[in-house]
Amino acid sequence: xxxxxxxxxxxxxxxxxxxxxxxxxxxxxxxxxxxxxxxxxxxxxxxxxxxxxxxxxxxxxxxxxxxxxxxxxxxxxxxxxxxxxxxxxxxxxxxxxxxxxxxxxxxxxxxxxxxxxxxxxxxxxxxxxxxxxxxxxxxxxxxxxxxxxxxxxxxxxxxxxxxxxxxxxxxxxxxxxxxxxxxxxxxxxxxxxxxxxxxxxxxxxxxxxxxxxxxxxxxxxxxxxxxxxxxxxxxxxxxxxxxxxxxxxxxxxxxxxxxxxxxxxxxxxxxxxxxxxxxxxxxxxxxxxxxxxxxxxxxxxxxxxxxxxxxxxxxxxxxxxxxxxxxxxxxxxxxxxxxxxxxxxxxxxxxxxxxxxxxxxxxxxxxxxxxxxxxxxxxxxxxxxxxxxxxxxxxxxxxxxxxxxxxxxxxxxxxxxxxxxxxxxxxxxxxxxxxxxxxxxxxxxxxxxxxxxxxxxxxxxxxxxxxxxxxxxxxxxxxxxxxxxxxxxxxxxxxxxxxxxxxxxxxxxxxxxxxxxxxxxxxxxxxxxxxx
Amino acid sequence: xxxxxxxxxxxxxxxxxxxxxxxxxxxxxxxxxxxxxxxxxxxxxxxxxxxxxxxxxxxxxxxxxxxxxxxxxxxxxxxxxxxxxxxxxxxxxxxxxxxxxxxxxxxxxxxxxxxxxxxxxxxxxxxxxxxxxxxxxxxxxxxxxxxxxxxxxxxxxxxxxxxxxxxxxxxxxxxxxxxxxxxxxxxxxxxxxxxxxxxxxxxxxxxxxxxxxxxxxxxxxxxxxxxxxxxxxxxxxxxxxx
Numbered sequence: 001x002x003x004x005x006x007x008x009x010x011x012x013x014x015x016x017x018x019x020x021x022x023x024x025x026x027x028x029x030x031x032x033x034x035x036x037x038x039x040x041x042x043x044x045x046x047x048x049x050x051x052x053x054x055x056x057x058x059x060x061x062x063x064x065x066x067x068x069x070x071x072x073x074x075x076x077x078x079x080x081x082x083x084x085x086x087x088x089x090x091x092x093x094x095x096x097x098x099x100x101x102x103x104x105x106x107x108x109x110x111x112x113x114x115x116x117x118x119x120x121x122x123x124x125x126x127x128x129x130x131x132x133x134x135x136x137x138x139x140x141x142x143x144x145x146x147x148x149x150x151x152x153x154x155x156x157x158x159x160x161x162x163x164x165x166x167x168x169x170x171x172x173x174x175x176x177x178x179x180x181x182x183x184x185x186x187x188x189x190x191x192x193x194x195x196x197x198x199x200x201x202x203x204x205x206x207x208x209x210x211x212x213x214x215x216x217x218x219x220x221x222x223x224x225x226x227x228x229x230x231x232x233x234x235x236x237x238x239x240x241x242x243x244x245x246x247x248x249x250x251x252x253x254x255x256x257x258x259x260x261x262x263x264x265x266x267x268x269x270x271x272x273x274x275x276x277x278x279x280x281x282x283x284x285x286x287x288x289x290x291x292x293x294x295x296x297x298x299x300x301x302x303x304x305x306x307x308x309x310x311x312x313x314x315x316x317x318x319x320x321x322x323x324x325x326x327x328x329x330x331x332x333x334x335x336x337x338x339x340x341x342x343x344x345x346x347x348x349x350x351x352x353x354x355x356x357x358x359x360x361x362x363x364x365x366x367x368x369x370x371x372x373x374x375x376x377x378x379x380x381x382x383x384x385x386x387x388x389x390x391x392x393x394x395x396x397x398x399x400x401x402x403x404x405x406x407x408x409x410x411x412x413x414x415x416x417x418x419x420x421x422x423x424x425x426x427x428x429x430x431x432x433x434x435x436x437x438x439x440x441x442x443x444x445x446x447x448x449x450x451x452x453x454x455x456x457x458x459x460x461x462x463x464x465x466x467x468x469x470x471x472x473x474x475x476x477x478x479x480x481x482x483x484x485x486x487x488x489x490x491x492x493x494x495x496x497x498x499x500x501x502x503x504x505x506x507x508x509x510x511x512x513x514x515x516x517x518x519x520x521x522x523x524x525x526x527x528x529x530x531x532x
Numbered sequence: 533x534x535x536x537x538x539x540x541x542x543x544x545x546x547x548x549x550x551x552x553x554x555x556x557x558x559x560x561x562x563x564x565x566x567x568x569x570x571x572x573x574x575x576x577x578x579x580x581x582x583x584x585x586x587x588x589x590x591x592x593x594x595x596x597x598x599x600x601x602x603x604x605x606x607x608x609x610x611x612x613x614x615x616x617x618x619x620x621x622x623x624x625x626x627x628x629x630x631x632x633x634x635x636x637x638x639x640x641x642x643x644x645x646x647x648x649x650x651x652x653x654x655x656x657x658x659x660x661x662x663x664x665x666x667x668x669x670x671x672x673x674x675x676x677x678x679x680x681x682x683x684x685x686x687x688x689x690x691x692x693x694x695x696x697x698x699x700x701x702x703x704x705x706x707x708x709x710x711x712x713x714x715x716x717x718x719x720x721x722x723x724x725x726x727x728x729x730x731x732x733x734x735x736x737x738x739x740x741x742x743x744x745x746x747x748x749x750x751x752x753x754x755x756x757x758x759x760x761x762x763x764x765x766x767x768x769x770x771x772x773x774x
Contacts, residue, residue, distance in 0.1 A: 104745040105738045105756070112737070112760070203737060222742070246701025289759045322762045397728055 064230060068240060068253035072098045074525045075241060075252060076218075076259040077226050077295055080108035081202070081511055082494030083261035084209035085167075085518030086525065091216035093526025095256050099218060100243060102225035103290040106210065108263050109495070110514065112288060113202035114330045116186075116194050117511035119164035123172070127183050132192035132446065137161045139191055144509060147188040147356050148468070148502015151308060156500045159475050160509075160516050167515040168195060175208025182385040185337030185446070186507040188356040192337060192446070194508040200327050200390060205511065221245070226295065229258065229490075231302040234481070237488030237531075238302070257525035260479070260492040261518060264467030265293025266312065272464065275309040284323020284463040286315050295496060299471055303481040304490070307498040308469035313505055315465035316360035319399065320371035323463030328394040331384065332374035332460050333507055338383040339447035340376040341427050342460075345369040347410065347419030349427065352441035358504045361462035371459040373413055375424065377450045394458075401457045409455045424450050466505050470498040477521035491525050493517035572648045573598050575635040586626075599636040600649050610652050612695030614711035616686035625683055628673035633666065645697060655696035664700055671750050678770035679749040687712075692749065709743045731764060733757055 073095035076083045083099050090097045101108075120135040121127070127135060140161040145152050171177040180196040197204025214220070227249065228242035240253040265271045266287040272279045285291075300306055317332035318325050332340065336353040342360070344350050344367045351363040364372050381391060394400035403409040406424060410417035428449035430436045436443055471479050471492045478486040494514040501509060577597040580586060587594060594601045606619045633639070638646045639662060644653040657665060672679040672689070682691065689697060692704045713719055720734040733746065733755060746756050746768060753770040 105741045107738065111739070201737065203739060207739065248701060322760070324760055393728075393730060 062228070064232060065240070065242075065251040065253075067251075069250035071253045071255055072096060073254075073256045073530065074098075074259065074522075074528075075100060075254050075257075076261055076522075076525075077241075078108055078261035078263055078494070078496070079106040079210075079220055080110035080261065080263060080494060081205065081209060081514035082110075082496075082518035082521070083108075083259070084110075084206060084213050085515045086259045086261055086491070086493055086522030087213040087218035088209065088216055089519045089522030090256075090259070090526035091213065091218050093523060095526040097213075097218040097522075097526075098252075099213070099220045100224045100226055100241075101220060101222050103288070104223050106220055106222060107203070107206045109287050109291060110202045110511075111206045112325070113511065114325065114333070114507075115197035115199055115201045115204050116184075116330070116334070116508040117164075117168060117171075117197075117205065117515070118189070118193050118506070118508040119168045119195060119512065120161065120191065120193055121165045122195065123165075123169045126179070126181075126195070127192055130181075130183055130192070132183055132185075133444075135191035135193050137164070140164070140193065143189050143191070144506055145502065147504055147506040149504065150502065151311070151468075152502035153499040155475050156473070159520070160500055160513055163516040163519075164512045167512065167519060170519075171205060171208060171515065175205075175212050177205055177208045180385040182334075182383060184334035184384065185354075185444070186333055187336060187354050187360060188504075188506040189508075190442075194334065196334065196385075200330065200386070202511070205515075209515075226298065229298045229302050231487070234303055234483075238490045253531075254489065255530045256528040257489040257491055259477075259521045259525050260295050260299060260471065260490070260496050261494050261514075261521070262295035262496050263291050263293075264470065264495040265296065266291050266464045266467055268292040268294075272312055272467075275469070276312050279312055279464060283314075284318060284461070286318050286323055286325040286463045286465045293467070296470060299479060299490070299492070302487070302490075303483075304479050304487060305472040305482045305484075306470060307472045308503070309467070309498070311468035311498075311501075311503045312464060313357055313466040313468060314361035314462035316357055316364060316462050317374065317458075317460035318463035318465075320459050320461035323461075325463070325465070326399065327390060328397075328399040328458050329460065331376070331381075331386065332458055334384055335374065335376050335380050337444070337446060338376075338380045339427075339431060339449065340374055340380055341424070341450070342372055342374055343415070343420065343423055344372045345415055347415040347417075348423055349438060352436065352439040354441050355439075356504050357465075357507065364460075364462055371461045373415075374458045374460055375409070375420070375450065376456050377448070377452060378454050378456075379448050379452065380450075381456070383446075383448070391456075399458060402454050404453045404455075406455055409457055413457055413459075466501075466510060467495055468498065468501040468503060468505050470496045472499060473497050473517070475520075476524050477517050478524070489525075489528055491521035493521040569648070572635060572638075575599065576601060598648065603647065603649065608647050608650055608652055609690065610654070610695065612690055614691055614694075614708055616691065617688050618686045620688045621683060621686035624669065624688060625673050629670040633662075633669075654690070655699075657697055657699070661697070661699050665697060668750050675750070676770065676773075677750060678747060678753060681769060682749070703742070703744045704749070706740075706743050709747075731757075731761075731766075733766065 074090040074097045076086050076097060076099045079099050079101040087097045087099050120137050120140045141157050144157050144161065145154065178198040180198055182196060183192045184194045185192040186194050224243050224245045226241050227244050230239040230241060232239060238254060238258045240251055241258065242249060242251050266285050267289055269281045271293050296306055315325055318329050340353060341349055342351060342353050350367045351360050391400060395402055401409060401412045403412060406421050407417040410420040428451065431443055431447050431449045434443050473479055473492050474486065477491045477493050479490040479492050481487050494517060495510065500513050575598045583594040583601065609617055609620065636648060638648055642656050642658050645655055645657050646653045671677065672683045674680060692708060693702065710716060716734065720732055723734045724732050747753050752772060753768045755766045755768050757764055757766060
């Protein structure tokens with residue numbers, strides 16, 4: 001209540017502003033109800049708000065289609081983890097499912113992600129087998145909330161963590177997903193819980209998901225862009241979508257439900273700068289070119305609430321020149337739990353390697369020179385269960401340096417040898433003593449001192465990576481409108497949603513988020529009663 | 533002097549109008565013989581009083597006034613096979629953009645597209661399809677894209693598109709490309725870079741992708757990899773000029 005009495009920055013009385021806002025919202029609602037309708041406008045009058053994209057042919061009034069080109073039970077937009085999982089589950093409910101993918105290839109960001117998925121347990125109990133301590137859904141939830149600065153919606157986080165083992169088991173049982181014999185502990189996590197696909201890349205999970213979905217009958221249409229979501233008014237369900245394929249527009253009537261699984265907007269410079277002006281075009285981006293967020297806009301245009309859009313994450317360890325998250329760019333992140341360290345050009349550490357992604361990224365940028373480096377030893381690679389060929393490939397491309405001595409490594413990186421030797425020695429002592437006196441990193445017994453060669457280094461630099469914000473959903477993956485009500489027959493899952501990851505997503509949580517909520521969205525979408 | 537120019541211009545105009553009229557008349561082709569059909573009967577000899585100079589070396593003498601002079605021996609291909617057709621390719625290459633399709637071809641809007649004196653039909657192109665077909669055919673004969681590369685190797689429309697003429701938005705399935713360029717493993721071996729073997733566009737980490745994602749026939753081809761891997765040195769036939 002105190003806040004309401006405070007004067008705003010512009011000197012306006014906030015209380016007065018708030019009441020004006022409420023009346024504006026109310027009148028907007030009545031307009032919204034008519035504006036998307038079928039010429040209802042003429043009778044309601046007062047064209048105060050127009051949600052169609054300005055300048056488009058339908059800007060004045062978007063007439064509902066008189067004829068539909070085809071009818072589909074469940075339409076899913078996007079073919080990444082969330083879309084594929086949703087497709088599989090909706091087909092499981094006996095619905096005919098079509099996935100619309102605007103890009104000419106399937107998989108979105110998922111197929112190029114690091115292939116990491118967090119879970120506090122699995123059917124084979126890998127953590128116990130590797131003797132890596134305890135974990136629980138409560139701890140996983142707590143870490144996720146803390147990592148997201150408690151901006152996360154706790155009920156959504158709880159759904160994600162509780163369902164993680166089931167989702168992972170399903171991927172392994174029905175999809176045949178294989179995981180490496182390692183369980184890294186990554187930044188922001190207080191337990192060893194990151195499962196890694198043997199392929200070392202998200203394709204090791206998208207391919208099995210695609211197999212499950214297609215085996216059950218789902219169809220993927222590539223090069224098919226959605227250009228509008230049809231809804232009659234603020235009470236009506238979603239009726240269908242307008243699509244563009246080969247420059248031709250057509251309309252699909254939806255019998256059961258629409259699932260948005262279209263990902264984030266990291267690749268849309270204008271959109272990301274709208275919500276976070278500091279993310280200037282000069283930043284690199286780890287995402288595929290299709291991550292442009294227009295589905296969030298279309299959902300907003302039919303009344304959906306979008307939340308926390310300013311929270312956009314940098315991946316701290318991307319390839320410095322192009323910002324790509326290639327295979328070597330995964331080790332700096334998965335190696336931290338085993339004692340891998342980060343150093344800057346002066347050969348000194350600059351952050352706790354177990355810090356969250358936002359903290360690591362920001363300290364790198366502030367450390368003054370690009371790039372920074374991960375330093376590790378052969379022993380750490382063995383702990384990560386990385387195949388030898390993978391390392392050799394990285395070396396051939398100049399992504400990984402390997403030397404017999406620390407001095408030689410410093411020479412290759414062009415950093416002072418004595419400083420690097422001193423840093424490593426000091427960090428080894430921290431591991432020995434169980435306490436990081438410089439950055440207070442939580443030292444565990446699984447961390448290895450860097451003593452025996454060969455020694456390795458990888459260059460790294462932050463790159464725009466993940467949009468934590470997006471559409472507001474409930475625990476059933478239904479999209480919530482600006483009035484707090486569900487939009488009938490509209491579901492969303494994965495990066496297109498907000499509220500699950502809070503202000504900062506922990507590494508390995510996106511895959512869990514996508515598969516868990518994709519499954520929920522798909523199940524519920526498939527269960528919807530067909531339109532009479 | 534002016535008069536001569538005027539006469540030439542006028543006669544050019546009338547011949548053009550005559551040809552165009554032929555085109556239109558086709559749609560309402562009720563009379564015993566349309567003007568278009570009449571034009572086609574004399575179509576070759578209007579320019580080629582003697583076929584000898586345009587025939588390949590060692591080709592037997594050809595007689596006739598229209599396309600029938602060729603088709604008595606060179607039967608039109610309706611097989612839809614993915615194979616070169618030297619006769620058709622050469623004939624089209626030399627005439628594309630210079631003469632009207634209707635000199636040899638018959639066309640009824642939304643019904644048929646055939647060849648004079650023949651009962652066959654390659655699809656049912658509309659007016660829009662025909663406009664696009666003409667544009668694309670000129671590209672096939674003259675462009676810097678891979679359609680012209682196929683043209684030079686005697687691969688005509690059907691070599692890629694099969695029995696029926698394509699309409700806007702049609703694309704070509706991988707299997708069709710691989711009929712000539714495959715098998716995939718062999719193709720991947722050919723494109724394997726010497727320095728970094730896994731930067732092989734035909735062994736993408738994106739899995740099985742459509743050839744047409746990168747290889748565009750009637751427009752500029754582009755290496756899809758470069759959308760993310762900006763610093764890779766990769767070239768593609770029919771791609772941007774360096």
